[in-house]
Amino acid sequence: EVQLMESGGGLVQPGGSLRLSCAASRFTFSSYWMHWVRQAPGKGLVWVSRISGDGRSTGYADSVKGRFTISRDNAKNTLYLQMNSLRDEDTAVYYCARVADQHDSSGFDYWGQGTLVTVSS
Amino acid sequence: DIVMTQSPDSLAVSLGERATINCKSSQSVLYSFNKKNYLAWYQQKPGQPPNLLFYWASTRESGVPDRFSGSGSGTDFTLTISSLQAEDVAVYYCQQYYITPYTFGQGTKLEIK
Numbered sequence: 185e186v187q188l189m190e191s192g193g194g195l196v197q198p199g200g201s202l203r204l205s206c207a208a209s210r211f212t213f214s215s216y217w218m219h220w221v222r223q224a225p226g227k228g229l230v231w232v233s234r235i236s237g238d239g240r241s242t243g244y245a246d247s248v249k250g251r252f253t254i255s256r257d258n259a260k261n262t263l264y265l266q267m268n269s270l271r272d273e274d275t276a277v278y279y280c281a282r283v284a285d286q287h288d289s290s291g292f293d294y295w296g297q298g299t300l301v302t303v304s305s
Numbered sequence: 306d307i308v309m310t311q312s313p314d315s316l317a318v319s320l321g322e323r324a325t326i327n328c329k330s331s332q333s334v335l336y337s338f339n340k341k342n343y344l345a346w347y348q349q350k351p352g353q354p355p356n357l358l359f360y361w362a363s364t365r366e367s368g369v370p371d372r373f374s375g376s377g378s379g380t381d382f383t384l385t386i387s388s389l390q391a392e393d394v395a396v397y398y399c400q401q402y403y404i405t406p407y408t409f410g411q412g413t414k415l416e417i418k
Contacts, residue, residue, distance in 0.1 A: 219407070221355075228398065228409060228410075228411050228412045229347075229349075229355060229398055229400070229409040229412075230409065231400075231405075231406050231407040231408065231409065234405065234407070243405040243406075245406045246306075246406070279354055279355075281354075284357065284360055284366070285360075289343060289402045289403070290345075290360055290402060291345030291346075291347075291357045291359070291360035291366075291400065291402065292345070292347075292355070292357060293357045293360075293366060295354035295355055295356075296354065297354060298354055
């Protein structure tokens with residue numbers, strides 16, 4: 185079965201940086217768009233960013249544009265989210281997710297368990 | 306951005322009864338070229354990641370019980386559970402993937418009455 189496993193979360197001070205990783209397995213990673221979605225404690229889901237299978241196309245929510253960078257290493261089957269200039273409001277569980285359809289925009293059929301990022305002084 | 310609005314925010318239904326959750330988008334998510342609605346539904350239980358129930362508004366994901374159904378088109382969508390089971394207690398989200406940012410509804414918390 186498809187597996188996604190996030191890592192890299194933790195406690196960071198406002199203005200700091202963190203890099204999240206999402207290790208993918210049991211599917212052809214390079215064939216799928218991948219996304220990051222976050223969820224603040226007790227709150228709803230918020231889409232953060234996406235990247236195409238070849239890494240050439242990316243997109244970001246306005247709230248993270250210019251501060252976060254999504255990337256991937258298809259040789260390592262790993263997705264990344266570089267987060268800079270972190271703010272209190274970035275505190276959340278961050279999920280990586282795979283699209284259900286290789287050929288079109290789609291819902292997200294596989295999600296990791298999430299990694300908690302806490303921004304606090 | 307497309308705003309997704311779910312109603313109600315919370316819902317209490319008796320076991321075996323029907324539960325209905327609505328989702329309205331601020332603009333159509335129906336792509337005229339392929340006649341597909343770019344709308345998904347998720348179920349999230351406490352401490353777990355979301356679980357995809359439907360995509361293209363009404364295409365049931367593998368493994369989802371057939372008591373769940375998705376319907377609607379354009380801007381108005383509905384998730385229906387025909388006969389509520391105890392394991393259906395969760396928060397349900399709709400999401401549009403028509404255009405980035407891929408916005409979610411605020412969630413509907415479903416409980417047992």
